[in-house]
Amino acid sequence: MTNNIIQVQGVSKIFGGLTAVNNVNLDIAEGSIYSIIGPNGAGKTTLFNCISGFYVPDHGTVLFQGLVLNGRSTDTVASLGLSRTYQNIRLFSNLTAIENVLVGQQPRLKETWVESIIRTHRSKNEEKTSLEEGFKWLDFVGLSEFADSIAGDLPYGAQRRLEIARALGSKPSLLLLDEPTAGMNPQETLEMTALIRSLRDKFNITIILIEHDMHVVMGISDYISVLDFGNKIAEGKPEEIQHNESVIEAYLGPGGAALAQKYRRKKAS
């Protein structure tokens, strides 16, 4: 298919004797919100790291807009238009919020260090537009009043949103979000869900999501893949996943599927 923005073909990653990701295939359509779920330790973050260039997969290839990503360094991957956030927030915590977003724009800037020193016309213009852009993204995630606050001092939810703003700085076409609602209260989770959806709707950014909160996942995903012990055990639309027996067993243990069916019947009657 041509409209697949990213294709993961038979990717495996092995740490010592442990196969963290085993022969996983994903085809992710452009403009979709795609969730990867699975129990703890299923290999979701490892798969993310393989896609974003942190790890080189031991087998298989990752194709991004038709380009092979394997072995490219993370900064090249970022400049191709693939951004990500982290499971544990990793902001530049001693810089201000706006500076964080400005750093996120690095792959698109052309100013060289010599231009920085003599401050040419181009570098002034570039600085101005990147500031404008930066404030636009801060506005978008609702943090413009905190622009000059030190990132590490921001409240937890704001730090999560700032990480997204930083990732958006490079104008990505694909955004990988690693547990964006972890540790948030229900209200913050709702806001985050709305934010993610508007990213896709307004800017047509394809989103791959790792998430544990099933309300979020089932609410916004177009398509879901389920990992367990490194294997992809199911994929499909949210309602298909909800009824998939092997998924239920992966979460609830053997016999879980039968239990769930019993529960559903009870609920229906």
Next chain:
Amino acid sequence: MKTLIRQSIRTGITFGIVQVFFILIAFNTMIGIMLAKVSGIKNPGEIPAPKFLIAYTILMGLWVGIAALSKKKSLPAGQKLVAGFTASLISAILVGLLEIGMTAILVNKIFIRDFLTVLSFDFIKATLFGLTPSMGILVTIGCILLGSLVGVGLNILSNLHAVQEHWKKDLAFIKNISEKVQYSIHGKYHLIWQIVGISLLAVAVILIPMKWGSYWNYVFGTVGLYVILGLGLNIIVGLSGQLVLGYIAFFAIGAYTMALLNAPEPHNLMWGFWPALLLGVVLSALSGLLLGLPIMRLRGDYLAIVTLGFGEIIRILLKSDVLTNFTGGPRGIQNIHGPSLFGKPFNSEVDFVYLIIAGVILASFVYNRLQQSRTGRAWLAIREDETVARASGVDTIKYKLLALAIGAAFAGLAGGIYASRNQFTGPDEHALMASINVLSLIIVGGMGNIPGTILGAFTLKGLPEILREFANFRLLAFGALLVFMMLSRPEGLIPSHRPKYSKPKETAADLQKKEVPHDK
């Protein structure tokens, strides 16, 4: 009350130990000499008159008294007295015990100068104020108690309601004035103030070196060179976060390039100052790149150790017999020729001070521009989290190499000027201690900012030059300063602040809105 006394005893023991230590390193006679000089005595000798030592002891008591009451503002006066008295008594007893021991040495004529150089018989007699031992000890204890009572009294007085009110008024007055000044500086007369400030500074910079003697010019020239070095190392350590310890090697490369190209021995090339300076800067930058390539994967401690090794390699190469014919070996290179500009040779310290000031301005300018640009932000991101910086699209290898090269170029510039000013350079000028000096000056001054670097260079290079008479205490004071700084101001004398950004489009409109109320 019990806890109060326990705390006071603890304070007393701490300060007693400090005072015993001070006496063992003859700090008391040093302060005594300083007091004697301040009071107008030209030649106080090695051991000052007893009255100055008594004054020292009272001052120590004052310190104990004030320290015992720190963070205890709200206590009633009686309890304060008890606390101050307990603390000073304990420390006085400790000092007394030391003096009993010293008396024993004196009486039995034990010669222990082999172990403690300062404990001469004369020194012991002076510490006892030239009195009999028992009287001397009593006077010591009395002085410390007296001092601490004065300290307690000051504390009680300063916390009285009336005094506090007075202070508040004074503070408000000062604050009001400083706010007015700040408004006029940042307000609409901004430009005028800037021009006035810069021209005043320029006049001062041009005039002062001419009026000073060559000694002051030498001192401030050295400080200026260390400012350039500090700014260079700040780019590497403060901005890009790479802990490089052998930084002085780049300085050595600059200095030796200047020396080899401009001295009659060993090569007699005589290129002239300016081409040699330029080549020195380029070679330093290149060596920064060369050092950078193999260490790009190293971080933190490992990077520090490898660069430490690099610094030593350069020094040992310069010193080695194998290269004697090329680098002059351990003897160094003499008679390095100075620069000339428009046919006028530089032959006094004043000329070099101007040259160094120009160097400092150039270095500050480059540093400032880089810091405020995309490049500076990329460096800061690397310092904060290299992995994430890379994943955000920062070409970390390029920027780390760039930081090393530019930092090294600064050092090469300083080295070239240094060699030419001293007309000499040798391998031992580029020892590890010099690297550590530069690193400490940016840590003490405040990592990552220009005023901090300048202040740090003054504190660590300027003050020791000025206080040459206390040369013996220089390293001690240096160590004490570092420990004190790390405990009380770990971010340096002038900590860095992040710049504020405003939305570019709204800037003009915002300013107008803010200006309106003031116009009315």
